Amino acid sequence: MRILNNSKENIKLAGSEIKNGKIIVFPTDTVYGVGADYKNKNAIKKIYEYKIRNSKKPLILLISKIEYLDEIIKVENELEKEIIEKLSERFWPGSLSLILKKNRVKLKELNPEYDTIGVRIPNNKIALELIENAGGIIATTSANISNKETPKNFSELDDGFINKVDYVIKSEDEIIGIPSTIIEISENGYKILRVGSVTEEEIEELL
Structure with missing residues (x-):
């Protein structure tokens, strides 16, 4: 393991x-996360091994720009497309996670x-x-062993x-540590699965 300061050169190195x-x-706006290449089967397997994570528990994807979304999801109809566009334009970047139908090929x-x-x-x-x-x-989840405390700052990372x-x-920056709100979107509309940083009122007012 090698600890890097958050210089542009080091972030570029880590990305490569x-x-x-x-x-x-690496730090995010909600927790410290652990990331890997979403296309690399062995790298994904390592995350599960390091975390001692149930293999049935899915990882999520973090993207850097909205343009990358089209590469990884499958949109069924105009209603689904409209909901995704409204939520992403209003709350991204930010602590809102969308559960979407995935592109199985990608x-x-x-x-x-x-x-x-x-x-x-x-x-x-x-991030x-x-x-x-x-x-x-990238594929990601929280940087901790499963069922142990989720790290919100560098000092909370577990050596093990x-x-x-x-x-x-x-990073020495303070992470807010409030979980993301989770919304599942389908061809029939949307369903709030977890309320976090983004409130139910904000979502309903927008949609």
């Missing part, structure tokens, strides 16, 4: 290393037993630069976990 199959721990290595995928754009400069340098899309990964990007 994700493309090489490495596992990176995401064949990630959560193969699921037809949907969770996606969001984080509101964190380091956005890292993801962009990794190609714009981070000693397994390849790189850790250090």
Whole structure:
């Protein structure tokens, strides 16, 4: 494991290393996360092993720009498209996760037993630069061993976990630590699965 400060050079290095199959721990706007190449089966497997995570529990995707969304999802109709556009324009970057029907061809290595995928754009400069340098899309989850406390700052990272990964990007910035709101979107409309930073009132007012 190598700890990197959050210089542009180091973030660029970490992004390129994700493309090489490495596992990176990095800050987001909600928690410290662990990320890997979403197309790399072995890298994804390592995340599950390092976290001691149930293999049936899916990872999500973080993207750096809305343009990358079309590569990984399948939109069924105009209603679904309209809801996605409204929510993403209003709340991204930010702590809103959308559960969408996935493009199985593009995401064949990630959560193969699921037809949907969770996606969001984080509101964190380091995370956005890292993801962009990794190609714009990464697979991720929280940087902790399953069922242990979720780290919201660098000081809360567990040595037993981070000693397994390849790189850790250090940030002294305070992370808000409020979970993202989760909305599932389908051809029939939307359903709020978890209320977090974005409130139910904000969503209903918009939609």
